[in-house]
Amino acid sequence: xxxxxxxxxxxxxxxxxxxxxxxxxxxxxxxxxxxxxxxxxxxxxxxxxxxxxxxxxxxxxxxxxxxxxxxxxxxxxxxxxxxxxxxxxxxxxxxxxxxxx
Amino acid sequence: xxxxxxxxxxxxxxxxxxxxxxxxxxxxxxxxxxxxxxxxxxxxxxxxxxxxxxxxxxxxxxxxxxxxxxxxxxxxxxxxxxxxxxxxxxxxxxxxxxxxx
DNA sequence: GCTGTTTACGACGACCGTAATCATT
DNA sequence: AATGATTACGGTCGTCGTAAACAGC
Numbered sequence: 561x562x563x564x565x566x567x568x569x570x571x572x573x574x575x576x577x578x579x580x581x582x583x584x585x586x587x588x589x590x591x592x593x594x595x596x597x598x599x600x601x602x603x604x605x606x607x608x609x610x611x612x613x614x615x616x617x618x619x620x621x622x623x624x625x626x627x628x629x630x631x632x633x634x635x636x637x638x639x640x641x642x643x644x645x646x647x648x649x650x651x652x653x654x655x656x657x658x659x660x661x
Numbered sequence: 662x663x664x665x666x667x668x669x670x671x672x673x674x675x676x677x678x679x680x681x682x683x684x685x686x687x688x689x690x691x692x693x694x695x696x697x698x699x700x701x702x703x704x705x706x707x708x709x710x711x712x713x714x715x716x717x718x719x720x721x722x723x724x725x726x727x728x729x730x731x732x733x734x735x736x737x738x739x740x741x742x743x744x745x746x747x748x749x750x751x752x753x754x755x756x757x758x759x760x761x762x
Numbered sequence: 763g764c765t766g767t768t769t770a771c772g773a774c775g776a777c778c779g780t781a782a783t784c785a786t787t
Numbered sequence: 788a789a790t791g792a793t794t795a796c797g798g799t800c801g802t803c804g805t806a807a808a809c810a811g812c
Contacts, residue, residue, distance in 0.1 A: 562663055594769090603747070605746070605747030631735050641728070649721065689779055694793060695778085
């Protein structure tokens with residue numbers, strides 16, 4: 561499982577629409593479809609009920625959608641915190657060159 | 662930021678030793694070094710103090726190490742939960758073929 | 763017939779492993 | 788000199804986009 565998968569699935573779960581979700585995620589519909597299919601395969605569980613025209617979450621999909629948002633929020637929060645710490649600690653900066661001059 | 666990065670960083674933070682961490686992660690040292698470097702670049706913050714022979718966490722790295730473990734635990738828990746739900750809901754299985762027969 | 767998802771296919775890029783280099787003890 | 792991390796480089800796999808096929812309203 562990768563964060564990319566969770567981002568895509570969260571976007572799809574929010575809209576329940578492949579086209580719109582793909583557009584919001586800045587990818588094409590086939591790429592999203594493939595990624596979701598791969599996620600389902602890896603999880604060994606069907607996450608969506610696709611009746612070709614109707615997209616709805618299965619119980620497992622609902623759970624994953626909920627968890628995905630929490631996880632993605634935690635990741636974003638951590639990233640913000642780490643950047644803040646680095647910013648307040650010049651010695652921990654990315655390219656803090658004390659330099660001889 | 663990807664989970665792969667977090668897994669690698671968590672493993673490295675646990676041992677503070679590239680060779681041992683890489684071995685435990687089933688990759689080579691250069692691959693780990695590259696992944697960590699990439700993570701630092703993307704985060705815009707130095708996560709480790711590498712004095713060539715001595716590896717120690719920066720404040721930002723310490724924070725990320727802590728967050729990474731929490732996030733990875735949440736991911737693992739979610740995966741378990743989703744699989745359990747799918748297992749208890751045959752209709753949500755991966756290849757549950759009701760079949761005409 | 764049209765909207766919307768899936769499948770097929772080719773190209774680009776990322777990740778990993780091997781080999782060589784450099785630094786520290 | 789030996790250990791350990793980095794850099795360079797080539798191969799391979801994954802991911803994405805375009806094009807075509809399929810299904811429901």
